[in-house]
Amino acid sequence: MTDKYVLKIEGLNKIFSGFEALKNISLRVKKGEIVGLLGPNGAGKTTTIKIITGLLKADHGEVSLFGNKTSSAVEAEIKAKIGVVFEESNLYLRLSALDNLKLFANINGVKLNRVKTLLKEYELYEVRDKQVKNFSKGMKKRLMICRALLAEPELLIFDEATGGLDPISAEIIREKLLNLKKQGKTVLLSTHYLEEADRLCDKIAFVNNGRVIAFNTPNSFKDKISKNFLELQFSLQKDKISLDKLKIKLNRFIKNNESFKIDKRRFSILLFIDQYVFKRADQLCRDYQFMEVNREEANLQRVFKEINS
Numbered sequence: 001m002t003d004k005y006v007l008k009i010e011g012l013n014k015i016f017s018g019f020e021a022l023k024n025i026s027l028r029v030k031k032g033e034i035v036g037l038l039g040p041n042g043a044g045k046t047t048t049i050k051i052i053t054g055l056l057k058a059d060h061g062e063v064s065l066f067g068n069k070t071s072s073a074v075e076a077e078i079k080a081k082i083g084v085v086f087e088e089s090n091l092y093l094r095l096s097a098l099d100n101l102k103l104f105a106n107i108n109g110v111k112l113n114r115v116k117t118l119l120k121e122y123e124l125y126e127v128r129d130k131q132v133k134n135f136s137k138g139m140k141k142r143l144m145i146c147r148a149l150l151a152e153p154e155l156l157i158f159d160e161a162t163g164g165l166d167p168i169s170a171e172i173i174r175e176k177l178l179n180l181k182k183q184g185k186t187v188l189l190s191t192h193y194l195e196e197a198d199r200l201c202d203k204i205a206f207v208n209n210g211r212v213i214a215f216n217t218p219n220s221f222k223d224k225i226s227k228n229f230l231e232l233q234f235s236l237q238k239d240k241i242s243l244d245k246l247k248i249k250l251n252r253f254i255k256n257n258e259s260f261k262i263d264k265r266r267f268s269i270l271l272f273i274d275q276y277v278f279k280r281a282d283q284l285c286r287d288y289q290f291m292e293v294n295r296e297e298a299n300l301q302r303v304f305k306e307i308n309s
């Protein structure tokens, strides 16, 4: 029987010279899903990826790939089904794009046709004979993806897929990732960017201090939060109060995780829905000119703040 999970991680622990970098990390990735590891610097994302790909050995815990438990050395047969794109370039800078791919294609028994198809698909065919050292970061990243895709892997793992790229190059890569999903590939990616995780991922694992602190779909995270907050909007009569004073007053008014936004003619405030919310809203309505009330459109920034508090 085939396992519906392409990747299963159970209770991973990793200690570096007394420092516990991973504390009981567990995660499941189904076939065809894009799952994001989202977290700040040092959260443990790269360490997790290195353990999955067999570059590091865990101190405790288990990794299963395609239904097979792996030891520290991932077996060749399983390795062939995984393509990895690391944060740092693993290309030969003095070789051309074509020669880089030909080299890795030879090692993996991949035909030249596949190399050409990938170069075309990733818009590198025109520059195939140029030395990689002259490539932009975005071009190098695209070539690294081509390298990872050579042997038509089923699972793609990206460590910081778009880190350090300009917005246009990052967008090209994101489109490519969505295309890979359409082709039925499974993707695990690490990222610092909430918007990127929101846009690409079916599920997000929030990682912090070596732990998965929450794992769910972007929408369920956002729903949970949006039900908890009420957004009130007030119009601003500039002559009445200076913006600086208003800022100080609102900062005193809000509680944990609540926030406000001041524009030229209005300000909005998010109040946590509890037994005091109407009393507090009433208080604001007495001081400022009420305009409207909305249910908040939550974003992941707020989710991240909430689950980290």
Ligand code: ATP
Pocket: 016, 017, 019, 021, 039, 040, 041, 042, 043, 044, 045, 046, 047, 048
């Ligand atoms: P970033 O987003 O900056 O890449 P990350 O979430 O990928 O961060 P990791 O690189 O996995 O984080 O690092 C997790 C923690 O483990 C960090 O505190 C890091 O300093 C530590 N660490 C990672 N590798 C080693 C190592 N080889 N020796 C000692 N400490 C390490």
